[in-house]
Amino acid sequence: MSGYSANTRIRWTEWLPWVAAGAFFFVLPEYLSLGARILIFILFALSLDLILGYAGIVTLGHSAFFGLGAYTAGILSAKLGVHDPFIGLAAAAAMSAALGLVTGAVILRTRALTLLMLTLAITAILLEIANKATRLTGGADGLSGVQVSPILGLFRFDLYGKTAFLYCLVALFAGWWVVRRIIYSPYGAMLTGIRDNATRMHAIGAPVYWRLVLIYTVSATMAGVAGALLTQVNQFVGLNVLGLEPSGDILVMLILGGVGRLYGAFVGPVVYLIAQDYLAKQYPEYWYFGIGVLLIVVVLFARGGVLGIVDQLRNKWLSHSKPKSSAKASAR
Amino acid sequence: MILYVISVGLSVTMGLMGFINLAHGVFAMAGGFLLSTAMSALGMPFPVALVAAALSVAALSVVLERLLYSRLYAAGELAQVLFSIGLIFVSVAVARLIYGNLAAPIFLPDYLRGQLHFMGRDFPTYRVFLIAFSALIIFSLWFGVERTRWGAMVRAAVDNRGMAQSVGINTRVLFMATFALGSGLAGLGGALGADILPVQWGYPFEHLVYFLIVVAVGGLGSLRGPFVAALLIGVADTACKYWIPEFGAFLVYAATIGILLWRPMGLFGVRA
């Protein structure tokens, strides 16, 4: 989809998510907090897709950056009294970028299982630290008392979550725009090259390791911003932003939507979080069961997630209605 | 030591089949639950129940392997990770449905309770039994792999599957059998350890990191590796929690990172 042969003009379908978000805002004002949560996780999923879908790095530790961003924003406000939301975001971004750079530089020399293990270990360490450093993080009780001053001094965070929703929407838009640029750039083409055949990449003179470290850092920064948003919107941060669980969740969300295709990161969290909101409350045991089965089914039969299925259906429809049209034209 | 018994199966499965099976803890959990059920609901004596649990888990694993795992052998890392996570979710849900929220109660037979007097010190009988039993398992495994023909075939297939096949080794059956062994061991470990590591529905998640650490640090495909790793981790974890409780499991994770960076193949890793 990216690369030198791609068409980069924004297709009309690409405006749909934003239209949908706008509609959501006006039509379903009671669900705005769920909506904000969805937006945040879409941003988180986008960051993961950058390294998983495009660079091919399989990680279970992405929550480390999410959690670090969340706690940075939380501590900044609750412990250091800095309430400006943008400073919170900037601080979270800086911290996550630093962690991403350091850990990326260290672990990207390894591959496969070792890499996976290291990512897990890193997020586990952060979880331990958050758990034990009670004075700073509130430990198992979490950190409350997070306040957010009005954005630009004008927009207060209201009880209905309107400001929060729009705040997250703008952040997501910015994140989406950046990701889209990167994916279509020569850098993005190079990333798909690494994912496709790293040996060939080395043989054409690309310093693969450094390129991966860079995208890992960018991805970490985005995840950190997403985490900070969560803290600011909930005015609380707890241990559930770190460790294996959120990493696993976001991985599942991304797979459901479809990896490596930009909008999978949109579809996945929407489906997952809405389903979770409804089903997990009603039938908590069945929630895990259902997600597990769904995951297995997706892995075995529908590797491309929801969007993959949509693609297949579209190709079938196109090849039925226009017998001569080549499969190449409609495929990405 | 429990860690070892559970994890060695994982080392072999991952090393042999190159399959990243995060759901290994599921088999351990199943072992624990089955033991508990066998003893309380069916009234089996401890040793019988233990064997029954291990065998049932092995049988279950064969079913899963034939139906599901075998489709994913060539599927790549991501697919395997996702599949095993999905499997964890499913089994966790099933466990919760069947057994509820509590840990499975284990009633140790009288001859395994209490303390043993040895060299002027008291040792909990069960722990001693565990250590002895684990040693027995380790020895038989070592013997089985190093000395017998089956062991040689497994080692050949670990080294080079294609070559092994062309020499006439039926890798499909071999994998199935080895997977069953690995999972059976996990079940055994879970059952044995149920007293110390309580078996309840969140089990595979909680201990996943530890299993993986033991395997990754020990080295895929090796038998000695996870032994040493489990030992190190067990000791380090206990020591750390005893002397510097504020740090908790921190040391274990930090040590894991350190070791993996120094030796990405694990301490005794066999292959890339």
Place this chain on the structure above:
Amino acid sequence: MALALQTEKLCKSFGALTVADNIDFRLEAGARHALIGPNGAGKTTFVNMLTGALAPTSGRILMSDQEITKTSQAARVKLGLGRTFQITTLFRSLPVLDNVALAIAERQGVAKRMWKAASRHQEIKDEGMDLLGVLGLADDAASAAQDLPYGKQRLLEIAVTLGLKPKVLLLDEPAAGVPSHDSGKVLQQLEKLSSDIAVLIIEHDMDLVFRFAQRITVLVQGQVLVEGTPHEIAGDKRVRDVYLGEATHG
């Protein structure tokens, strides 16, 4: 005249096994040089050391009189060293044009840019299409690399390497696995290569070797047996005994 590529006493051992034994090798600028030898002679290992994928146990490698023994793979590519692989190594799921474009972008330093869209870099696409045209692959530009017939994939691999504008080109069995009616096309392309480029090919196809090469090095069990013109090699009894005797069977 500076040698394009040179090795001095290059050695490689894996434990007790020596796969490269004091190899002295000289590749002239603009050369058409072939490296032949029986299977297991160590030819691919030698090439891997030349490109930096494998570190030698001892000895030196020089490129245009500059020592590159410790230089990284990527840096050697930047210095002008390109290679193709014995087993086709392409970006299989990417379009043919992208395969070449990625190499061109690396060479021009464009590959690391994150802002402007790749498909807007018209100069790169144009250069890519030109290159594809030279190799007869222009019509396949939009197809995925893995959809090409094998012979064309081998040509594509050469195209990708040419996109780097190398000064030294190492081709590892370019005609391997190519059906015999297509190997003529491979030879055609090799003959079209610019005389600025020093070319070293490893090959088993003796037809190709004798038509293409101006100098031949024979490698046996990690050691250079003899080096000379095709005429000398064809007439050398030792070579016949060791190697050409086998080739007449196949």
